[in-house]
Amino acid sequence: MSSTEDIIMAIPRELTQNPLRKIWMPCKNGLPEKHISQKRVCMTNCPTLIVAVGLPARGKTYISKKLTRYLNWIGVPTKEFNVGQYRRECVKIYKSFEFFRPDNEEGLKIRKQCALAALNDVRQYLSVEGGHVAVFDATNTTRERRVTIMRFAEQNGYKVFFVESVCEDPKVIAENIVQVKLGSPDYTDRNTEEAIQDFMKRIKCYENSYQPLDENLDRELSYIKIMDVGQRYLVNRVLDHIQSRIVYYLMNIHITPRSIYLCRHGESDFNVRGHIGGDSGLSPRGKEFAQCLGRFIQDQNIKDLKVWTSQMKRTIQTAEALGVPYEQWKTLNEIDAGVCEEMVYEEIQEHYPLEFALRDQDKYRYRYPKGESYEDLVQRLEPVIMELERQENVLVICHQAVMRCLLAYFLDKSAEELPYLKCPLHTVLKLTPVAYGCKVESIYLNVEAVNTHRDKPENVDISRLPEEALLTVPPHY
Amino acid sequence: MTFCLLYAHSAQKELTQTPLLKIWVPGMGSSLGQRRGSSRPQFTNCPTMIVMVGLPARGKTYISKKLTRYLNWIGVPTQVFNLGQYRREVVETYKNYEFFRPDNEEALKIHRACASNALKDIANYFTKEQGQVAVFDATNTTRERRGVIISFAKERDYKVFFIESVCDDPEIIEANIMQVKLSSPDYENYDKEAALVDFLKRIDCYKMSYVPLDEEKDRHLSFIKIFNVGSRYLVNCVQDHIQSRIVYYLMNIHVTPRSIYLSRHGESELNLLGRIGGDSGLSSQGQKYAKALAEFIRVQAIKNLKVWTSHMKRTIQTAEALGVPYEQWKALNEIDAGVCEEMMYEEIQATHPEEFALRDQDKYRYRYPKGESYEDLVHRLEPVIMELERQENVLVICHQAVMRCLLAYFLDKSADDLPHLKCPLHTVLKLTPLAYGCKVESFYLNIQAVNTHRDRPTNVNIARKTEEALQTVPEHL
Numbered sequence: 001m002s003s004t005e006d007i008i009m010a011i012p013r014e015l016t017q018n019p020l021r022k023i024w025m026p027c028k029n030g031l032p033e034k035h036i037s038q039k040r041v042c043m044t045n046c047p048t049l050i051v052a053v054g055l056p057a058r059g060k061t062y063i064s065k066k067l068t069r070y071l072n073w074i075g076v077p078t079k080e081f082n083v084g085q086y087r088r089e090c091v092k093i094y095k096s097f098e099f100f101r102p103d104n105e106e107g108l109k110i111r112k113q114c115a116l117a118a119l120n121d122v123r124q125y126l127s128v129e130g131g132h133v134a135v136f137d138a139t140n141t142t143r144e145r146r147v148t149i150m151r152f153a154e155q156n157g158y159k160v161f162f163v164e165s166v167c168e169d170p171k172v173i174a175e176n177i178v179q180v181k182l183g184s185p186d187y188t189d190r191n192t193e194e195a196i197q198d199f200m201k202r203i204k205c206y207e208n209s210y211q212p213l214d215e216n217l218d219r220e221l222s223y224i225k226i227m228d229v230g231q232r233y234l235v236n237r238v239l240d241h242i243q244s245r246i247v248y249y250l251m252n253i254h255i256t257p258r259s260i261y262l263c264r265h266g267e268s269d270f271n272v273r274g275h276i277g278g279d280s281g282l283s284p285r286g287k288e289f290a291q292c293l294g295r296f297i298q299d300q301n302i303k304d305l306k307v308w309t310s311q312m313k314r315t316i317q318t319a320e321a322l323g324v325p326y327e328q329w330k331t332l333n334e335i336d337a338g339v340c341e342e343m344v345y346e347e348i349q350e351h352y353p354l355e356f357a358l359r360d361q362d363k364y365r366y367r368y369p370k371g372e373s374y375e376d377l378v379q380r381l382e383p384v385i386m387e388l389e390r391q392e393n394v395l396v397i398c399h400q401a402v403m404r405c406l407l408a409y410f411l412d413k414s415a416e417e418l419p420y421l422k423c424p425l426h427t428v429l430k431l432t433p434v435a436y437g438c439k440v441e442s443i444y445l446n447v448e449a450v451n452t453h454r455d456k457p458e459n460v461d462i463s464r465l466p467e468e469a470l471l472t473v474p475p476h477y
Numbered sequence: 478m479t480f481c482l483l484y485a486h487s488a489q490k491e492l493t494q495t496p497l498l499k500i501w502v503p504g505m506g507s508s509l510g511q512r513r514g515s516s517r518p519q520f521t522n523c524p525t526m527i528v529m530v531g532l533p534a535r536g537k538t539y540i541s542k543k544l545t546r547y548l549n550w551i552g553v554p555t556q557v558f559n560l561g562q563y564r565r566e567v568v569e570t571y572k573n574y575e576f577f578r579p580d581n582e583e584a585l586k587i588h589r590a591c592a593s594n595a596l597k598d599i600a601n602y603f604t605k606e607q608g609q610v611a612v613f614d615a616t617n618t619t620r621e622r623r624g625v626i627i628s629f630a631k632e633r634d635y636k637v638f639f640i641e642s643v644c645d646d647p648e649i650i651e652a653n654i655m656q657v658k659l660s661s662p663d664y665e666n667y668d669k670e671a672a673l674v675d676f677l678k679r680i681d682c683y684k685m686s687y688v689p690l691d692e693e694k695d696r697h698l699s700f701i702k703i704f705n706v707g708s709r710y711l712v713n714c715v716q717d718h719i720q721s722r723i724v725y726y727l728m729n730i731h732v733t734p735r736s737i738y739l740s741r742h743g744e745s746e747l748n749l750l751g752r753i754g755g756d757s758g759l760s761s762q763g764q765k766y767a768k769a770l771a772e773f774i775r776v777q778a779i780k781n782l783k784v785w786t787s788h789m790k791r792t793i794q795t796a797e798a799l800g801v802p803y804e805q806w807k808a809l810n811e812i813d814a815g816v817c818e819e820m821m822y823e824e825i826q827a828t829h830p831e832e833f834a835l836r837d838q839d840k841y842r843y844r845y846p847k848g849e850s851y852e853d854l855v856h857r858l859e860p861v862i863m864e865l866e867r868q869e870n871v872l873v874i875c876h877q878a879v880m881r882c883l884l885a886y887f888l889d890k891s892a893d894d895l896p897h898l899k900c901p902l903h904t905v906l907k908l909t910p911l912a913y914g915c916k917v918e919s920f921y922l923n924i925q926a927v928n929t930h931r932d933r934p935t936n937v938n939i940a941r942k943t944e945e946a947l948q949t950v951p952e953h954l
Contacts, residue, residue, distance in 0.1 A: 013797055015758075015790060023805065024793045215709070232692070235710040238728065241867060248725045251712065279847075281492070313492055316501045320492070328500065330853060341847075370756075370818075376807060390718060 020358050021375075022367040047126035048242055049153050050135045051146065053164035055210060056203045057176040059229070060165055063250065064137040065436050067163075070249055073409045074382055075375070076242065077131045081122055083138035086114035094186040097201040102209055115145070119152050127156060133242070134158075141210040143217075150221075161243050162223035163250065164213050172229055173203075180435050230254055249386070255433075258392035259302070260410070262403055263428040265314035266290045267449040270342070271425065274450075274476025277334060277341040282317045285447055289426045290321030292445040296428065297322055297395065306394045308332065308384075315397045326397075331380055334399035338371025345454065345473045349466050356469055360460040363419035374419050377405050385409055400452060403429075410438045420456060425449035450476055497835050499844040524603040525719060526630050527612045528623065530641035532687060533680050534653040536706065537642055540727070541614040542913045544640075547726055550886045551859055552852070553719065554608050558599055560615035563591035571663040574678040579686055592622070596629050603635065610719070618687040620694075627698075638720050639700035640727065641690050646705055650680075657912050706732055726863070732910075735869040736779070737887070739880050740905045742791035743767045744926040747819065748902065751927075751953025754811060754818040759794045762926055766903045767798030769922040773905060774799060774872065783871045785809065785861075792874045803874075808861050811876035815848025822931065822950045826943055833946055837937040840896035851896050854882050862886055877929055880906075887915045897933065902926035927953055 013026035050067070052060040064080045071078035090110055091099070099107045115138060125131040140146055146162070153160045167173065177199050181187065187195040213223050215234070224247050225234040233251055238244050266286025270278050282290065297305065307324055309315035310332035319326040340348050340355070349356050352369075359366040367373035372380075381402065388394060388406075396406065400423050408418040410431050423429075426449045430441040451474040459468040492501045527544070529537040541557045548555035567587055568576070576584045595613065602608035617623055623639070630637045644650060654676050658664065664672040690700050692711065701724050702711040710728055715721050743763025747755045759767065774782065784801055786792035787809035796803040817825050817832070825833050829846075836843040844850035849857075858879065865871060865883075873883065877900050885895040887908050900906075903926045907918040928951040936945040 015794060015797070017790070023788060024790050026797060219709075231714060232696075233710075233712040235712065235728065237708055241864065244725075244729055244867065247728065248721075251715065251724065252721055311500060313494070313501045317492055320503055330856070379807070387718065390721065 019354070020362055020367070021365050021373065022369065047131065047156075047158045048133045049122065049126070049149070049158045049160050050133060050246070051140055051149055051160060051162045052135065052137045053140045053146070053162050053213060053223075054166065055141065055206050056139065057173050057181065057199070058165040058167050059176065059226075059255075060139070060163075061137055061180070062255075062436060063163060063165065063226075064135045066253060067246065067249065068133075068135050069409070069412045070385075071133055071246075072412070072414075073378065073385075074245075075378070076133055078133040078135065079125050079131055080135040080137055081118045081125075083111075083114050083118050083136075086118050087111060088185055090114055097198050097205060100202050100205040102205060115148075119149070123152075123156055126158060139206055141206050143211045159239060159243075160222065161239075161246065162213060162221060163246075164223060164225045166212060166225060166227045167229060169228060183435065224250060226250060249389070252386055252389045254389070256392060257433075258394075260388060260393075260431045261297075261302075261395040261428055262406055262423075262431065263293065263395070263397055264399060264403055264423060264425055265309075265312070265318045265397060266293075266447075267425050268314045271450050271452055272477055274344040274346075274473075275342050276345070276348075277337040277343075279312050279314075281313050285449055286314070286318070286425075287321070289445060289447040289449070290318045292426075292447055293318065293428070294322045296443070296445060297324075302393045302395075304393060306391060307397065308394060309397045310334065310399065310402070312399070315399070318397050329384065331384055332396070332398045332402055335374070335377050335401040336368065336371040338368035340368050340371065344476070346470060349469045353466070353469065354462055357460055357462045357464065360456055360469075363456070364415040374401065374405065375415075377401060381405050411440065412437070422453055425452065450474065496831070497839055497843055498850070499846065523634055523636055524608065525610045525636045525638060526599065526626070527610060527723070528617055528626055528637060528639045529612065529614050530617045530623070530639055530690060530700075531643065532618065532683050533616065534650045534658065534676070535642040535644050536653065536732075537616070537640075538614055538657070539732075539913060540640060540642065540703075541612045543730060544723065544726065545610075545612055546886070546889045547862075548610055548723075549889070549891075550855065550862075551722075552855070552892075553610055554606075555610040555612065556602055556608055557612045557614055558595045558602075560588075560591055560595055560613075563595050564588070565662060567591060574675045574682060577679050577682040579682060592625075596626070600633060603633075616683055618683050620688045636716060636720075637699065638716075638723065639690060639698060640723075641700060641702045643689060643702060643704050644706065649706060660912070701727060703727065726866070729863055729866045731866070733869060734910070735871075737865060737870075737908045738774075738779075738872040738905055739883055739900075739908065740770065740795075740872065740874055741876055741880055741900060741902055742786075742789070742795045742874060743770075743924075744902050745791040748927050748929055749954050751821045751823075751951070752819050753822075754814040754820075756789050756791075758790050762903075762924055763791070763795070764798070766922060766924045766926065767795045769903075769924050770795065770905065771799045773920065773922055774801075779870045779872075781870060783868055784874065785871060786874045787811065787876065787879070789876070792876070795874050806861060808857050809873070809875045809879055812851065812854050812878040813845065813848040815845035817845055817848065821953070823947060826946045830943075830946065831939050834937055834939040834941065837933055837946075840933070841892045851878065851882065852892075854878060858882050888917065889914070899930055902929060927951065 013028070015024045016027040017024050052064055054060050061082060064082070068078045068080045087110065088094070090113070098104060101107065118136065118138070122134045122136060126134050136149065140149065150160055177196055181199050182192060182195050190198065213221065213225055219236065222237040222239050222243060227233065230251070230253070235247055238247055266282045266289035268280045268286055269283050270280040272283050305324070307319055307322060307326035309319045309326055309328050311328045311330045312333055315332070316328065340352065355369065364374045367376065385406070398406070403423040404418055404421040407413070407421050407423065407429065413421060426445050426447045428443045428445065430443065432439045454474060455472040457468060457471045492503055494501050529541055531537050538559060541559070545555045545557045564587065565571070567590070575581065578584070592615065599611040599613065602611055613626065617626065627637055651673070654673055658676050659669055659672050667675065690698065690702055692713070696713065699714040699716050699720060704710070707728070707730070712724055715724060743759045743766035745763055746757040746760050747753075749760050782801070784796055784799060784803035786796045786803055786805050788805050788807045789810055792809070793805065817829065832846065841851045844853065862883070875883070878896070880900040881895055881898040884890070884898055884900065884906065890898060903922050903924045905920040905922065907920065909916045931951060932949040934945060934948045
C-alpha cells in the first residue's frame with residue numbers, strides 16, 4: 001500500500017446500507033459501488049499454503065482436517081489436499097509397504113506424480129477458485145520435496161507455512177494406527193495384526209530419509225513444530241494474522257478423549273407462544289426438562305464435567321436444576337434479532353415483510369436491523385470454540401441459533417446448511433471425537449416441547465404473499 | 478472472557494436479575510455473598526506466578542509491564558514485582574557494576590534478601606489483595622534461583638509459568654540500553670558513554686552463571702522461550718487457559734516503531750441533538766472534520782497506514798473522506814445502550830431514573846437493559862487490541878466509549894478511570910510506544926463540535942432529584 005502522500009482529495013461518496021447484511025457501502029446512483037472495504041478483518045492478502053511435515057502416523061491428516069474445518073467455520077475458505085488419496089486413485093490396489101521402499105523406482109515416480117497432481121489442484125483452488133488457504137497433507141519429510149513445494153508457492157505468489165508433527169512415543173503411534181490406519185482403504189483386506197505389521201514397515205521406509213525442520217538450516221521458513229502431541233511447540237517466523245491464528249488454534253487442541261454435550265435451555269414461555277428472542281423464563285415443561293437433564297447428567301457419570309450457560313434467564317434456570325457449579329458466558333447469548341426481538345413470525349411478516357423475505361433468501365448472512373446475523377454469531381462464538389477445544393468434558397446449555405453454529409463447527413457443516421440444522425428443544429447431543437471426525441448421539445429426554453424449527457419456505461421472493469411466507473412457521477399458542 | 482461462576486442449589490430457586498450487571502442469580506440477591514467474582518473472568522482457579530528469565534537488557538521489564546497492562550485490561554488482576562526496585566530501596570546509591578560481580582558476597586546477601594521480600598509481597602498480593610497473577614521481574618538466570626521460586630510456589634499451590642527472553646544480537650541489546658537503562662535511577666550521575674560501558678560489564682557478571690531453560694532438563698516446567706525479539710518461540714507444557722492467552726499475546730507483540738491514531742467519527746446528527754447511540758450520519762461540521770482528517774493524515778505522511786472503522790454509518794462516512802482503503806470491524810461498534818438507544822439523557826432520567834443512577838454509581842460495570850456495559854465492551858474489543866499489537870501504523874476511527882476502552886489499554890488506565898476518559902470529537906490522539914509506555918500527542922483539528930462528555934454528577938443516589946441527575950449533561954440542541 002503506497003503512502004498517503006499520493007492521495008488526491010476525494011469527494012466522500014454517498015453511502016447506502018446493503019439490505020441483507022446491513023453493511024454501509026459507498027454507492028453511485030443508488031447502487032453499491034465495488035469497494036475495497038471488507039466487512040471484517042482481512043485475514044490474509046495472498047493465499048497461504050500450509051504444508052504438513054512428518055512421518056506416517058504422526059497426526060498430519062488429523063491436524064489437516066481439523067484445521068481445515070476450523071478455518072472454514074471462521075470464514076476462511078480452506079481445502080485440504082491429501083496426497084495419499086491421489087496415490088490411491090492412481091494405484092488402485094495397495095499391495096504392501098514395499099511400494100514405499102526408498103529404492104522402489106516405480107513407486108517413487110508415482111508418488112512424485114501424485115504430489116505434483118495435488119499441487120496442480122492446489123493452484124486451481126487458490127488461484128482460480130478463490131480459495132484462501134490450501135492444506136497440503138503429505139509426509140514432505142525431505143528437504144528436497146519441501147524445496148519443490150516452496151518453489152511452486154513462490155511462482156504462484158503463495159505464502160508457505162509448515163506444520164510439522166514430531167512424536168516418538170510408541171503408545172501414541174500405536175493408538176494412531178489403530179484409530180485411523182486400520183480403517184483405511186489400504187487395509188480393507190488385512191486383519192489387524194497384518195495391517196499393523198505392514199504399517200510399521202511403511203513408517204520405517206521414511207525414517208532414513210527424514211530431515212526434520214531444522215532450527216538453523218530452516219531459520220528463514222515460517223513453521224510450527226508440534227512435539228509429542230502438544231507437550232512442546234517450536235514456532236518460527238509467524239508472518240501474518242492467519243498464521244498467528246493457526247498457531248494459536250494448534251496450540252489449544254488436544255486428543256484426550258472426552259465428550260461435549262450440547263443442548264438448549266428448557267422450553268420457555270416465549271417458545272410456547274411463538275415469540276423469538278427475549279429473556280423469558282422456563283415454561284412448566286421446560287422446568288421438567290431441567291429436572292430430567294439433571295438426572296441424565298448424573299446417570300452419565302461424567303468425569304469433571306464443566307457446565308456453561310449464556311447470561312439469559314432460561315439457560316441459567318436450566319442449569320440451576322442440575323445442582324452443580326456452572327459458568328455464565330455472555331457470548332453464548334442467543335442471536336440478537338434487533339427490531340424483531342420478542343415478535344412472532346406473523347408480526348415480522350406484517351411489519352417487516354422485506355426483511356422476512358431477505359432472511360429466507362440468505363439466512364446465514366442476513367442481519368436483523370439493529371441485530372445480528374449467523375455470520376456475526378460465528379465470530380462471536382469463536383472464543384467459545386477455542387475454549388471448548390482446550391477443555392475436556394463440557395455441557396453447553398445454550399440457544400437454537402447458537403447451538404446450530406457450534407454444531408456446524410463440530411460436524412463440518414457449510415454456511416448454507418448451518419442455519420437450518422435441526423436443534424430441537426429437550427434433546428441433548430453428545431459429541432465424541434472419533435478418528436477424523438465426531439460421533440453424534442442424540443438423546444431426547446422425553447419431555448414434550450413445541451417445535452421451534454422454521455424450514456425455508458418455497459417462495460423467498462420479496463413479492464410473495466403472507467401465506468407463502470408463513471407456510472413453514474411451526475405451530476404455537 | 479466474561480463469564481460468571483455460580484454455585485447452584487438443589488431446590489429450584491427463583492432467579493432475580495442484579496440491577497447493575499443485569500446478571501441472573503438465584504434467590505433474592507442475598508446469596509450474592511456466595512458468588513465468586515460477579516462478571517469477572519475466571520481464567521484460572523489458582524494464582525499464577527509468571528517468572529521472567531534472562532540476562533539484563535533482554536526486554537524482561539518491557540515484557541513484564543506490557544503483559545501486566547494487558548492482563549489487567551482484560552480483567553485479570555495482575556501486578557509486577559521488579560527485583561531491581563527492591564534493590565534500589567535497600568542500596569540507596571548505585572555505584573557501579575561491581576555490585577553485580579558474582580564474587581561480591583555482600584551484594585549476594587542483599588540480592589537474596591530482596592528476592593525473599595519480593596516473594597513475601599507476592600504471597601500477600603495473592604492472599605490479601607485478591608491478585609490472580611504476579612509477574613516476578615528479575616534475571617532468575619540460575620537453576621538454583623528458579624528452584625527456590627518453584628518450591629515457594631509449590632508450597633502455596635501457585636502455578637508457575639516462565640518467560641525467558643534470549644537475545645544475542647548486539648544491536649538490539651545496545652538499543653535496549655539506550656532506550657531504558659540510561660534513564661534509570663542507577664545512572665543519574667553517569668554520562669551516556671560511561672553508563673553504556675558500565676551496563677555491559679553488568680551483563681558480563683551474569684553471563685558466566687547463566688543457565689537457560691533447557692528443553693530436556695526443564696521438560697516438566699511450563700515456559701515460553703522468546704528468541705531474538707520474537708522471530709522464534711519455544712513453548713513447553715502450557716497448563717491452562719491463562720497461560721495459553723499469555724503465550725498468544727506474547728507471540729503477537731513486536732517492537733517495530735510505529736504509531737496508532739485514535740479518533741472518533743465526525744460529529745453526527747444525533748450528537749447535535751444530544752442523543753446517544755443510533756446509526757445517524759455526519760452533521761455538516763462532522764463532514765468538515767472528515768475532510769480535515771484527510772488533510773491531517775496526508776500531512777503526517779504515514780507509511781503503509783491501515784484504516785479501520787466500525788460498521789456504523791458515521792465512522793464509515795468519516796473514512797470515506799480519506800480516499801484510502803479501510804476495513805470495517807463490527808467489534809468497533811459503539812456500546813449498545815439497549816432500551817436507551819437514541820435517547821437524550823433527559824429522557825433516560827425521565828423514563829429510567831433508577832438505571833441512570835446505577836450507571837453513575839458504577840459506570841464501568843453498569844449494563845444497559847438489553848444492552849452492554851463497558852466491561853462487555855472491553856471483552857468485545859480484545860481481538861481488536863490483539864490485531865493492533867500485530868499491526869504497525871493504524872488509524873482507528875471509532876466511537877466515544879470504544880475509544881475510551883482502547884485508550885485505557887494503551888495508557889494503562891484502571892476500570893474506574895476508563896469510562897471517564899476524555900475523548901472529545903474532532904480530536905486525533907497519536908500514540909507512539911516509548912520506553913516502557915506510550916507517548917500521547919493530541920491534535921484538535923480546529924473544527925467546532927458539540928461536547929459529548931458527561932461528568933459523574935455529585936449525587937449518584939437513586940433518590941436524587943432530576944436536576945441533580947442532569948447537572949452534568951453537556952449542552953445540545
